[in-house]
Amino acid sequence: MTRCLNCGSERGADICDACGLSSTGAELSLRKRLLNRTAIFVLGALAFIAASVRYPPLELDGVFIFIGVLFFATLGVAIWVERRALRHTEVEAMKRIYYGLVPIPWLLAVLLVLNGALDHGKPEVERERVVGKFAMAGALPIRRLVVTSWREDHRLEHISISRSDFDSYHSGDIVDIKVQGGLVGIPWISGISSP
């Protein structure tokens, strides 16, 4: 049994009874849709990164590793579906998995924005010492301040900071870090200042 790559219904002949496309037409239609959804997915990943810069979660590096794994796994599924479509083999199950993965970065971006933008709680101010900093240039520059941790089970914290803050803090400085609880319980950093 083969299924139409376009509409997913069973087909006996080259022309699909349900949508009227030939197997070649159905393949083109599927690949076009894959491309569109991939664009939506990539934009979602960028929206997520923008949200995590604006409302940086305390566990930012863990969040980035998670989104990185999700990103490459999802693109891997997309490539797999496309290669199977080229050979006109069964793609229905994997296609549904792929379509299910596409909105996830958008949902996570919305979650981070809600967590930060609607968090009207008073921040906890933690006074800590800067022990280092590092920056990586690139399309998505990364700047982190390494400070001693206020959490019992952590030695250091890596705080995402703006370029101007990056230039003005140095090892040994004492800083006040504003930590918010987050509307949905994801702790995030709302600011850094000198005491």
Ligand SMILES: [Zn+2]
């Ligand atoms: Zn069809």
